[in-house]
Amino acid sequence: MAITSRIPRTIDLFDSYISTTSAYLLAGTPTNNGTRLGFSESEISGWNDINEKWTPVYNKYKDKKTGRTTAVKDQLLIFIDEAIEYDRTYNLLDRIAVSLNVTVNDLETFNIKKGLLEKTTRTIPTTAIKESVQPILIPFGGGTVTVKCYSSTSPRASIFGDADSVQYLYSVDTPVPESANTPGLIQGLSTRATFDLHLGTQNGGKRVYIFLRWYNTKHPELAGPWSDMQSTFLL
DSSP: OOOGGGSOOSHHHHHHHHHHHHHHHHOOSSSOHHHHTTOOHHHHHHHHHHHHHHHHHHHHHTOTTTTOOHHHHHHHHHHHHHHHHHHHHHTHHHHHHHOTTOOHHHHHHTTOOSGGGSOOOSOOOOSOOOOOOEEEEEEEGGGEEEEEEEOTTOSSOOOOTTOOEEEEEEEESSSOOSSTTOTTOEEEEESSSEEEEEOOGGGTTOEEEEEEEEEOTTOGGGOOOOOOOEEEEOO
């Protein structure tokens, strides 16, 4: 589950957060920060759409005499909930935290200081994960695939052993990747063993290829082996 405390819950703090992070994802040349961190264009646009809806309503809210009505305040709180749910659905902040390209500036901009990066008093694992992910792919309409991740030790989809997440690499409508080391694969992360991969209606009828492995965000050196390539057609 995404760590929603990274996203401010109060209106004024959220205004600074959504405007700053939206601009940050779009900044950078020739590759913008969002692409560098592994997000698709639709994921970047979805976050920016929340900011674009937020800004005119927040401008009304700043007018304490005539604009700060109950209806305006309630609408802003709905937008905050929408951002939290968007992060929960796409695991944006968790994916930033474990991105191979993450920088200190990325972490500071998105307020990633707790959760996956927080110190813990639990026993520190020292042995690499040897178990492979055994996934099931269930395609739904709109270019969405539900991914269920199993291990050999459990009949239920669940995170295995010392792992705290599932890391995955995928491509859509490309030549069949030879391995997880094939250039151009898109990286993702889920802290849940069952998650949805939203690839968009424009990819309906195309084939997605995916590799998965058990992952420990605090100790990436202990990550398990990549699964065999899995694939399915998108609906």
